[in-house]
Each structure stands twice: as C-alpha cells, then as structure tokens.
Amino acid sequence: MPNVSELFSKLKNEEIKYFLDKSKAIIEKLNKGDEIFRQEQEVKYLFILKKGSVVVENIDVNGKRSIVNIFNKEGTVFGEVYLYIDKNSYDYNCFANESTEIIKIPKEAFFLSENSDDISKKILNNMLIILSNKAYYLNQKLLIFNSISLRQKISKYLLQNSNKDNFFKMVLKREELAHFLGATRPSVSRELMNMQKDGLIEIDRDIIKFDRKELEKFL
Numbered sequence: 486m487p488n489v490s491e492l493f494s495k496l497k498n499e500e501i502k503y504f505l506d507k508s509k510a511i512i513e514k515l516n517k518g519d520e521i522f523r524q525e526q527e528v529k530y531l532f533i534l535k536k537g538s539v540v541v542e543n544i545d546v547n548g549k550r551s552i553v554n555i556f557n558k559e560g561t562v563f564g565e566v567y568l569y570i571d572k573n574s575y576d577y578n579c580f581a582n583e584s585t586e587i588i589k590i591p592k593e594a595f596f597l598s599e600n601s602d603d604i605s606k607k608i609l610n611n612m613l614i615i616l617s618n619k620a621y622y623l624n625q626k627l628l629i630f631n632s633i634s635l636r637q638k639i640s641k642y643l644l645q646n647s648n649k650d651n652f653f654k655m656v657l658k659r660e661e662l663a664h665f666l667g668a669t670r671p672s673v674s675r676e677l678m679n680m681q682k683d684g685l686i687e688i689d690r691d692i693i694k695f696d697r698k699e700l701e702k703f704l
Contacts, residue, residue, distance in 0.1 A: 489559055489560035490533050490560035490561070490562060491560065491562065491611060491614065491615055491618075492533065492560075492562050492608060492611050492612065492615065493608070493611070494611050494614075495607065495611075496604065496607060496608070500604050500607075503604060504594070504604050504605065504608060505588070505590070507594075508590050508591055508593075508594035509591060510588055510589060510590045510591075510594075511530075511588070511589040512535065512586065512587075512588055512589075513586070513587050513588075513589055514584075514585075514586050515537070515581035515584070515585045515586070515587065516581060516584060516585075517581055517582065517583050517584065517585075518580055518581065519580060519581045519585075520578070520579070520580050521539060521579040521580055521581065521587065522564065522575050522577075522578070522579050523575065523578045523579075524543075524544065524574075524575055524576060524577060524578055525574045525575065526574060526575050527573060527574055528564070528567040528568070528573050528574060528575060528592060529591065529592060530564065530589040530590060530591060530592060531562065531564055531565050531568060531589075531590045531592060531594075531595060532562070532563050532564045532579075532587050532588065532589055532590075533560065533561070533562055533563075533587065533588040533590070534556050534557075534558065534559060534560065534561040534563065534585070534586075534587055535559065535585075535586040535587055535588055536559060536585065536586045537557070537581060537582070537583050537584055537585025537586060538555060538556060538557035538581075538582040538583055538585060539555070539556050539557075539563065539579055539580065539581055539582055539585060539587070540552060540554075540555050540579065540580055540581075540582045540661075541553040541554045541555070541556070541563065541577050541578070541579045542577060542578050542579075542580075542664075543576065543577050543578070544578065550664060551664050551667070552657075552661050552664035552665050553577055553665075554665075555582060555656060555657060555661060557582070557656060562615050563579070564579070565612065565615060565616060565619070566616070566619060568592045568595050569595075569616075595608075595609060595612060597609060625641075625645050628641060629641045629642055629645070629666065630667060634703075635666070635668055635672060635673070635676045636676055636679075636680060636703060637703045637704075638666045638667075638668070639666065639673070639676060639677065639680065640685075640700040640701075640703040640704065641703070641704060642662075642665075642666065643686070643693060643695055643700060644697070644700055644701065644704070647695075651694060651695055651696065651697050652692055652693065652694045652695070653692070653693045653695065654691055654692055655691040655692070655693060659673060659674055677693075684696070684699075685699050685700060686700075
C-alpha cells in the first residue's frame with residue numbers, strides 16, 4: 486500500500502488517494518525481467534515499489550554490468566533524483582527482479598506552482614527528506630568503493646546494512662553482491678569463507694552473524 490512510503494509520511498489515506506488521482510498515477514504489474522526504465526530513456530515518472538523487488542544496474546561502454554542497488558522494501562521510492570537535474574535521461578537500467586507491482590507518478594506532480602495545494606507541499610517536503618537520505622546512502626557506498634581490500638569492503642557493507650544486532654540477512658545473491666562491491670563472484674565467495682575461517686563472521690544460509698568490534702577494525 487502506498488501509505489507505507491516515506492513519500493506519504495503524515496498524510497491520511499484520503500489525502501494520498503487524492504494526490505494519486507490528481508497526478509494521474511499508474512499502477513503497473515511486472516514479471517521478472519520486465520523493464521521499468523533503461524539508460525538514455527527520457528525521464529517521465531517517479532516510481533514507488535508496491536510489492537516485489539527491482540534491480541538498478543549500469544552497463545558501461547565495454548558491456549560490464551554493475552549493480553547499483555536492489556530495492557525490495559514495500560513503499561521504496563526510486564528514480565527520484567532525475568526529477569530535479571538538468572539531464573533528462575537515465576544513466577541506469579531498472580527491471581523487475583521477480584513478480585512486482587509499482588506505482589508510476591508523472592514527474593510534473595513534484596514541482597511547486599502557484600496552484601500547488603497543501604497536500605502537494607507536504608509531499609514535496611517529504612521528497613526533500615528522501616533525497617537527503619539518498620545522498621547519505623551514496624556517500625556510504627562511496628566509502629565502500631574507496632576501501633583498499635575486499636575484506637574491508639565486505640566489513641563496511643555488513644556494518645552499514647545491519648542494525649545494532651550482530652547479524653545481517655543477505656538480500657543480494659553472491660553474484661549481485663559481487664557486482665555491488667565491484668568484485669568477482671569467486672573473489673567474494675572466497676573472502677567470505679576466509680572471514681568465516683578467521684572467526685569474523687558465521688554464515689548460515691542467508692544469515693551472516695558477525696563480531697561487530699572485529700569488523701570495525703577494518704574501517
């Protein structure tokens with residue numbers, strides 16, 4: 486449901502419905518592999534994940550694939566950065582990672598005008614918070630990329646994406662994690678096994694338990 490999205494924080498259900506109707510939002514159902522947008526495509530919408538998951542990836546001039554992110558949390562907003570920059574086309578591809586449902590809201594709904602009502606102003610204020618959080622996330626990812634060793638990258642990734650408990654539920658598959666970290670799948674698998682051997686982590690299927698204090702030594 487859209488009311489779980491940060492975009493609609495502090496809005497009533499009837500206010501959300503009013504905004505979606507007024508902005509002519511579209512609900513779209515997708516199968517695994519279906520395209521949401523592609524590199525160089527014109528920016529027309531902001532997207533909200535209603536259910537399922539989506540992958541955002543980049544393919545460079547040499548054909549190398551790099552996963553930028555995977556969104557699987559209901560209510561996640563994506564594609565928002567492109568609403569407010571001069572470049573009017575995407576730098577990435579985005580596709581459904583499984584059976585997925587999204588809400589597409591025309592970008593014109595996110596610009597203030599003399600006719601903007603109070604509901605639109607509340608939503609634009611929420612958008613500022615979302616953009617600030619996105620900037621923080623990208624800064625954290627930059628810290629990972631600037632790491633010298635793969636062990637340091639993995640340690641930062643685990644610490645950044647876990648709460649105060651010393652365990653982490655893997656969302657990415659090994660290959661996807663490798664793309665995210667800018668490494669190969671065999672290298673990532675090998676380093677995870679080495680970290681387990683060294684007593685830094687304990688892998689149980691998709692759960693990784695870890696010693697927070699030990700991993701923090703690699704920051």
